[in-house]
Amino acid sequence: MSVLTGWRAAVRIARRDALRAKGRSALVVAMIALPVLGVTAADVTYRSYTPTTAETLTAGMGSADAVFRSAGIGAVPVEQTPDNTLWGTPPDGPASPGDSAPEPVDMRTVLPKGARYLTEQPVPAEVTTRHGVANTEIVELRTSDPAVRGKVDLVKGSHPAAGNEVVATERFLESTGLRVGSRTTVRGPGLTYTITGSVELPSDLGRKALYAVPGTVIAPWKAAAGRDKTIAPPNADDLTWLVEGPAGAGIRWADVLAANRRGVLVLSRQVALDPPPNSEVPYLTHGGTTYSGGSEELSTALVTVVAMAVLEIVLLAGPAFAVGARRSRRQLGLVGANGGDRSQVRAVVLAGGAVLGSVGAVAGTAAGLGLTVLFRPLIEGWTGSRFGALEIRPWELLAVAAIGLVTGILSALAPAIVAGRQSVLESLTGRRGTRRNSRVLPLAGCVALAAGVAVAVFGGTTGDTSLVAGGSVVAELGVLACIPVVVGSLGRLGARLPLSPRMALRDASRNRGRTAPAVAAVMAAVAGTVAVATYTSSVMAEHAYDHMPALTPGTAALVAADPSFVDQLPRARAAAEQNLATSGGRADIGRVWAGSDCGVYYEEENGCGTLTLVKPTGKGHNCPLQGKGARKLAEGLSAEAHKELMRTPACTDQYVTAAALHMSESNIVVGDAALLATYVKLDDPAATEALAAGTPVLLNPAYAKNGHVTLKAVHTYNPRDKENRKLHPGEARTTTDRLKVYVAPAKYAATPGIRMILPRSAVEELGLHTEDYGSVFPVAHTPTDAEQQAVSAAITQAGDGVHLQTENGPESRDEDLILLVLALFAGVVTLGAAAITTGLAKADAEADLTTLGAVGAPPGVRRSLSGFQCVVVALTGVLLGAVAGIVPAVALRLVDLREAMASMRKEPMDSAYTPIVMPWETIGLLALVVPVLAGLLAAAFAGSRSALARRAG
Known part of the structure; x- marks a missing residue:
């Protein structure tokens, strides 16, 4: 009972302290809530965006029961998996017709008795647009039929009813400048149609197509081609049948096997959702295999992201709790003076983490859900497909919120231990005591940095990506261990600088317990960004080089x-x-x-x-990488020598x-x-x-x-x-x-x-x-x-x-978007960390600022000092992060180089060019623009005057 009572008192004290220091509390809540918000939004978005099996089937067949399609080999029996992803002919069955044209299958004789069907058949065509002529696809499908709902949905207007009417996808209308009510003509047969409505495919929002009533495009086109030999006949062979089973019975596995014996492949909703045992699947009993996809990589990536988010919060929120504990040290001293032991003092600080962590977790979860709902249309447009139902898994969101709570407690753990170690006299008098820096930690950091780099490079040269990852992590931890020494040495750099930057450097050096974690947080974010940006820029350069x-x-x-x-x-x-x-x-x-x-x-x-x-x-005339002796020559070439040889006229000639x-x-x-x-x-x-x-x-x-x-x-x-x-x-x-x-x-x-x-x-x-x-x-x-x-x-x-x-250049792979997103992410973390540290420094050094004002310092000193404090944190973290991020990128490119060299030695004409390109734009944005912006913002929001404090006693 006494334990519970003690914690109740600690929580009550922490709650009152949080309400008393609203600014610092809001800062900590925001730091905890933001990652929780991001993980919540990502979880709900991923669960909603990833279609279930039922949603995938609806996107392919609407509300029909099955899709029937000829295998293209006539009436030769086939075998398939229940989900129709793999198929083949029976090992003891009749041979396929080979190159000769197979006899077409009469699908009406294959469908179960009493089944209802729709046909779908696309044909490529040239149609007139507002700008001229465009290549597109016309699909003959009765979009007004209820069985098509979920596959093709009407957005505006009405479905085509007459033979001269079509509907168009919204992406087609956007690219052609047409609208509902416009008329378009199919070039060749000269058939003109009116666009009566716009539709969308929920699973493919970017598709450009027209939809017409069956029999209104292909048949007239064929008739026109028969009358006029100058008209090319339509190239329409891909005919599928959307089938509804008799009397709502669906299409069973027995129906699928019966269709397979006639050379027809079937994707049945009933069978896909409730597949038969493998012993009843002929394709599998005859030695066929199925694809198995694991989610181990996804789970590893998810755990890594969550761990990094927790690390960022602890590094950023920890100094806030430390400053809060110092500003409340008299209150903590009174707890000790009235009989409280060290565990109770620690409980008060930890309770602050629990209180603010709870508020941040709840706020972040709620905000994540709200923003996902609000920005759902934008997310669907960016991903190119509609969500199914907005899927919310309470246990996953509860786990995310729990992570926020635990993170708040972990952030307060180190300050709680420090507060518990202080004597009552130090707490009541406000003295901080004498603190010595560890000499072992930076030495261990240097050793870890050197060892990590060596392991990562060795992993790159041997092709072992696990060694690359492990070495990169060890190297980054080594840099983290060295940060207190780096921050401590900053004070020596300001000897000849003006007052504000000199004070900012010395304050960072003197209060490294507050500055080092923020620098470490910036370094961690920038290191990851620079690593991915360097690797991505290098791959982009390789693609540009290989592009013909x-x-x-x-x-x-x-x-x-x-x-x-x-x-x-x-x-x-x-x-x-x-x-x-x-x-x-x-x-x-x-x-x-x-x-x-x-x-x-x-x-x-x-x-x-x-x-x-x-x-x-x-x-000089024949390429030495072709013909006899090419492999032997390639074995002795370096990547650079191979590149130079490939660029000679004799070897370049094959690409012309x-x-x-x-x-x-x-x-x-x-x-x-x-x-x-x-x-x-x-x-x-x-x-x-x-x-x-x-x-x-x-x-x-x-x-x-x-x-x-x-x-x-x-x-x-x-x-x-x-x-x-x-x-x-x-x-x-x-x-x-x-x-x-x-x-x-x-x-x-x-x-x-x-x-x-x-x-x-x-x-x-x-x-x-x-x-x-x-x-x-x-x-x-x-x-x-x-x-x-x-x-x-x-x-x-x-x-x-x-x-x-x-000429469109190298194929777009969205690398530019990735680099932009990474730069923005690292920039936001850098601004946040710098702002947090500046705010804490301002709160921690209020007495010094008051003294400056008392001795006649100009009012603008407060603003300039806040700005330079922000610049110091941001610039130091960015520079260290850029150095740390290069290690994994270079190591991974060494892995790629090893694979490229092996391929080149087998095929001497294969390119072995594997460049390492630094993303100078991203690094420049982080190293120049972000620190300057952080400093300007800090100076703008810092007050130029301080309230006079009354002297004690």
């Missing part, structure tokens, strides 16, 4: 799809110049060939000529063919000086003069020998090529010409799609044939959807025989 561009960056191209469409180029060029953000003149290019045109289809073999640039043999301008294996184009300036970006008067004089410009020096190239042409003429045949009678002949060329510098060998530029005069002199092929344009930015749709409309009107090609 289709065009030279900053250009767009128009190319004719077939020689018969060359007459459409003038109109397409005018459309491109009118609608694209071109930033200069265009360059026209032509294709060149020998004999009959290889771009024309001939049924006869060897019905056209060939034109080849003959590469010389020997060093993977381009939008690829016209033939020779990659020879006909062009003039405009092509050099617009596309090749070769600014050399000598090259321009060479083209004007009829001399070809060779972009790849590996094909040149003594300034000449060998051009081999086989002049073969097809009998049906009457025009060229009349000009060149006789048998096929082969010519080999040695041409003097202008050899461009080696860096131009990687120009996408072009190996050599021939002037028209040289083509005529060699007896070759040439024809217009397309144009390239310099553009100020990658064409937008509206710009591409406008150009596509003009191309379609001209005959749809020209393609617009653009």
Whole structure:
């Protein structure tokens, strides 16, 4: 009973002290509540966003009972898993038809008797938009049927009822500039439809599609293609059946097996939710396997995040409790003077942690739930799918709240121990006593730092990620142990500084028990941010290096799809110049060939000529990473040496063919000086003069020998090529010409799609044939959807025989967003830690500030001192965090390097480039902008005057 009574008194004292110091209490509550808020919001969002099996089935089949789909091999029996993720043919069953077209399955004979069905069939199409023409998908599905609810939901307007009506997804309307009531025409058959409503797919909010009544798009399109051979028939083969079982019985496992015997795959809601035992699944009894996904990585990540959050709170809130205990030391001394022992003194401080931790946990949990509900539409738009029901798991939220409570108690633990050790005399007189710094802790920190770095680097070179993680943690703990010494040495840096920064440095050094934890909190947050940012920046640089561009960056191209469409180029060029953000003149290019045109289809073999640039043999001409001895050479190369070798013209040459301008294996184009300036970006008067004089410009020096190239042409003429045949009678002949060329510098060998530029005069002199092929344009930015749709409309009107090609750069992987989020997170923690420390310093040093005012210090000293105190904490933590964060990033890149080197030695042409790129933008933001912002905010909110204090006695 006495224990309970003692704790009741301690809680009562703590509650009164919290109400008396409302500012400091609110600060601690906010620190505890913010992580609880974040974890609560993340938990509810994750549980609500992650679909259950039932929600996944609804997204795929609406409220129907099953989806039936032909396996595509005719009526050959198949076997499948209950969830239809894997399937195959029985080992003892009949063989599939192979390459021959299978006989279609009559699905109506497969469905259970009495079942009701809907069909769904998509078809790719070109449709008119407000801006021009866009490629999209039209799906024949009766969206008004109740069985579709949950798969396709109406947002605005009405479902299509007539044959000339469709509904569109909201993303389609957004990208095309259309709206409900607009009309759109399917190019080809010329079918026009009215958009009667907008719909969304809850599981795929970003989809661009139109939905029409079955039989109103594909069948009329096929009929139009049958009447007019210039209309391409629709490419619609993916037919699925949404089935409702007879009399509400659903689709059972026996129905699935019956459909499997007819070559049909089935996803049944009833079977997926209540699967049969493995012994009743033929696919599994015949040796098939299922995928098993573990959540060990997710659980580890979750535990790590929670542990880091707890660490941050303890590091930040601990000094607040310490300052609170010092400001209440007279009250604690009175507890001891009236018979309270040390355990009761500690209980008072710990009770403060429990009280504020409880308030913070409750407030954070409630705020997390409220913000999740409030920002649910934004979260759904960002993730691209709708939540199911907002799933709240009370036991998980209770555990999160308990973590907040425990964190508050842990934050008060160290101050409680210190308060319990103080004598009653020290507490009543306000003396702090003499404290000595530990000499063992920094020494142990240096040893841990060195050992951690060594272990992490060793793990990186051996490919052991567990050693990398362990070593990185040990290294960071070593830096944490050294922080008190670093903070203690700050006072020596201000000897020659003005008053405010000198006092800020000395205050941080003198009160390292308050400053060091805040610096450690900033360091921990910044270290994680810098580690991830460094690794992400390095991976981005690797992706950029490995990216093979289709065009030279900053250009767009128009190319004719077939020689018969060359007459459409003038109109397409005018459309491109009118609608694209071109930033200069265009360059026209032509294709060149020998004999009959290889771009024309001939049924006869060897019905056209060939034109080849003959590469010389020997060093500098053949890539040593290809052919005999390549693997042996690769085994002795470093990553940097391999990179340099890969960038030589002889090895770069293989990538030139993977381009939008690829016209033939020779990659020879006909062009003039405009092509050099617009596309090749070769600014050399000598090259321009060479083209004007009829001399070809060779972009790849590996094909040149003594300034000449060998051009081999086989002049073969097809009998049906009457025009060229009349000009060149006789048998096929082969010519080999040695041409003097202008050899461009080696860096131009990687120009996408072009190996050599021939002037028209040289083509005529060699007896070759040439024809217009397309144009390239310099553009100020990658064409937008509206710009591409406008150009596509003009191309379609001209005959749809020209393609617009653009270069979008490396594939977007959201790395920029990740870096921004990390920088913002670390910035918020840094600002918070600096603000907390400044507030505590202001409360802790009120007597010193009052003395300064009494001896005549200007009023602005308080503001400038608060600002510099904030800068000291923020800048010190950021710099230490940046150093600590580099260790795991470098170690992980060493792991990647090891894997890349192993791959390169197996396949010598695989890239081994594994750069380590520092995220200077993120580090600069944290090291410069955030500390300055923290200092300015602290100075702005600090009062310039202090109230006069009455002297005791």
